[in-house]
Amino acid sequence: MRTISLKTNQHRLIANLRHAFTPRSMLGELLQNARRAKAKRIDVTVDGDTLTVSDNGCGIADLQTLIFIAESGWDEPTKSRENAFGLGVLSTLYFARTLSVHSGEQAFAAETAAIINGDDITVHAKPPRIGTQIRLSGVQSPDPAKRLRVWVAKELQRLCKAFPVPVFCNGAEIARPFADKTLPWRKTKMGKVLIDLKASPHQWRAFLQGLPIGVKESYNDHGWHQTVLLPDGTLAKLPDRQHLLNEEQDKRRIQAAVNTAYREVLMEAKASLSPEAFITQHARHCLDSRNADLLNDVPFASLNWFRDWDDEPAGFRHDWNRCYRDGLVSRKEIEARGVWRMAASDDERDTFAAQVYLQAAQAFVLEEERLAHGHWLHDAAKTVELPRIQVRHGAIRHRSHAVGLEDAVELVLVDSLHVGMQGLPEYVVDAIRHHDVLYLTTQANAPTQLVSDYIFNEAYEEAAEDNDADRIRTFIAIACEDSPAKVLTALLPYSLRYAGQSKLANAKVQLRFDNEGKLIWVD
Ligand SMILES: Nc1ncnc2c1ncn2[C@@H]1O[C@H](COP(=O)(O)OP(=O)(O)OP(=O)(O)O)[C@@H](O)[C@H]1O
Ligand SMILES: [Mg+2]
Incomplete structure (x- = not known):
């Protein structure tokens, strides 16, 4: 009987894994290794296309560990707490031409293609150093618009916001605002949460093992937000921890934790x-x-x-x-x-x-x-009962239908106008619209807000409002005056009455209206 078993075409697997990583993963993986090595300081330098990451951590006892895929050399508690995959260093190989490493008293330098191919790499002795230095050359900036040096500096700013170890980029320290343990962090079921009341509880960013996770590219960097430091054991997606493994479920849990913390902060504010x-x-x-x-x-x-x-x-x-x-x-x-x-x-x-x-x-x-x-x-709030509103007016001086307003209201000019509500005091008002009648007094000017909102096809039309205002003012002028001449005088624009119009000097104009009051002749 023949047996079969799972086999691996190691070279093809490793060559194709390239597509599982992005250049973005690389820097984070190097920072993370230095943190796991308990470094107290990490120095990143960029010179042309060479990227060097040096730390003062525990160093690597056997350099083979570094390039042992799917094996992790960290101590057992770290491995199980942080779910180390043994893939981080591999991710860097695809984006560089050579890799040189110096840790403790050992070093090697090799073409990344040779490492990926499984070639033998010679390890040689070197004067001892504290911690590990990893140098990648032939690195291309993932953003063609930015030189590598600029891209790395910017990327480190993004990566280090909550990173627990000081990181220097070409000598300058990177800001780590959320690495501060003295901030008022709150313990929740989904790790530590820092609440910023200025932001909505729905705006949050999460960090796992010191690095951002699941952050949308379009995230507004200047916006306010809640900050969540997830428990170290939260599962992230293989191979490069850019996203949470159980994203939907974890997002709900994170949201619940943030909501609880947000409420606690408000309750404490209320108490104090x-x-x-x-x-x-x-x-x-x-x-x-x-x-x-x-x-x-x-x-x-x-x-x-x-x-x-x-x-x-x-x-x-x-x-x-x-x-x-x-x-x-x-x-x-x-x-x-x-x-x-x-x-x-x-x-x-x-x-x-x-x-x-x-x-x-x-x-x-x-x-x-x-x-x-x-x-x-x-x-306490009583609802207004519309039928209880009472409009009381004095003598009607004039009324007019169909004057071409946006809303078909009847205009009624009255001597006096009061509005009240059954059982409550009444008030004198200048204008009021009751159903389809717009009551006006001579004080009313043109209360167009009681006629229409002048929004047509979702755009506000000022001209329509001006037109209505004109018509209402004309109506009031006509209603107030007892002779046509006075009406016209009342309606004459200021530019005709008070500013000389030389063309009109000594002119006499006659207007004739028909029996409905429509202007039919200007002489
Ligand atoms: N800066 C460092 N200092 C000390 N040891 C290191 C350092 N970088 C890597 N190592 C060693 O090399 C091993 C391989 O690193 P690699 O990043 O590939 O995997 P990992 O960190 O174990 O897992 P993963 O990165 O996938 O979570 C580590 O397990 C660790 O033993
Ligand atoms: Mg790693």
């Missing part, structure tokens, strides 16, 4: 600050991070949560440029003045009269939708 300070500094963080419930028992509200009548008068609907106000208001004051919630309506125009009322009353209108269930404002 006055309610005013807490809400001023952290209301936004609570709302943005689904920790809104932490605000439930704080007896203050941020002015931001309410409509700002100065920036957004009744009828104003430019949601895209909301302004945010600073400042607080106490629960006591809100409860004394009353707080409202606009009634839901399919057509916002139905609510214009209520908005005019609430603006006249300078009422608090709750607009923040993310307050948690159980927040006192939910109980």
Whole structure:
């Protein structure tokens, strides 16, 4: 009986493994080996196309270990804790022409092609040195637009952000902001987390064994973020640890750990600050991070949560440029003045009269939708009942249909105008839209925000708004004056009345209107 067994075409396997690595892996692998060798300092130098990494770690007892694929020479605890694959050095061979190594009293130098081919490499004695020096020559910059020296410096900045060992690049120390153990790290089930409240809990970057992992290329380097130092044993994808092995599952776990830590930080802030300070500094963080419930028992509200009548008068609907106000208001004051919630309506125009009322009353209108269930404002806010809004007006001076406004409203000029709500005080107003009637007083100017939002095909059309404003002003002028001559005088532009137009000197113009009041002749 014949037996078969698993065989390997070692040369082809090793040659083809090239495609499993990218030049990006190379630097990280060298740094990682130096860290595992317990180096206290790592020096990276680049001279032309030669890259040298020197460390003052434990050194390599037998240089064969260095080029023994899929075998790791680290001590047992390191191997099992960090899942050493025995592939790191291999990754460097594909991207260099020669490799020279000097560790302790031994050294070798060889063409990488010869090493990959499995040729015998001569190890020779050299004066002893502390730690290991690995020199790769014939290295090409992975980014054709950058020289190797520049690429390495930039890449080290990215790699070393949380690296525990000091790294120098051509003599200059690389910044390692997250290697600082004294920062307020929090222990979680997914390692140590550093919370930055300025960033959303969903923006995080992770490091495994000191090096970044799973970082998207497009990651905004200047953005705020949460920092996660994963437990050393978190499994990374073979061969080069650029991504987590159980990415989807781990991402969920990391997110849960960050969320917990983020909430803890907010809770600690709440415990240590006055309610005013807490809400001023952290209301936004609570709302943005689904920790809104932490605000439930704080007896203050941020002015931001309410409509700002100065920036957004009744009828104003430019949601895209909301302004945010600073400042607080106490629960006591809100409860004394009353707080409202606009009634839901399919057509916002139905609510214009209520908005005019609430603006006249300078009422608090709750607009923040993310307050948690159980927040006192939910109980305090009364919903406006549209039928309770009452418009009361004095004598009608003039009314006009179909004047070509964007919204088909009837214009009615009245002597006086009041708006009220059943059982509550009423207020004098200049203009109000009640359903399809726009009531105006002579004080009204042109309240176009009660007519239309002038957004057509998602673009704001100023000309349409100007046109409506003109028509409303003309309507008011006609309604106010008792003779056609006075109407015309009222409507004459300033440039005709107060600035000399030499061409018109001593001119006399006659206008004739038909029996409907339409201009038919200019003489
Ligand atoms: N700077 C160094 N100092 C001391 N020993 C080193 C150094 N670099 C490599 N070695 C030795 O060479 C071996 C092979 O290194 P290599 O990076 O290929 O594999 P590994 O680190 O064991 O595993 P992997 O990098 O795949 O996680 C290491 O196990 C270690 O014994
Ligand atoms: Mg390694």
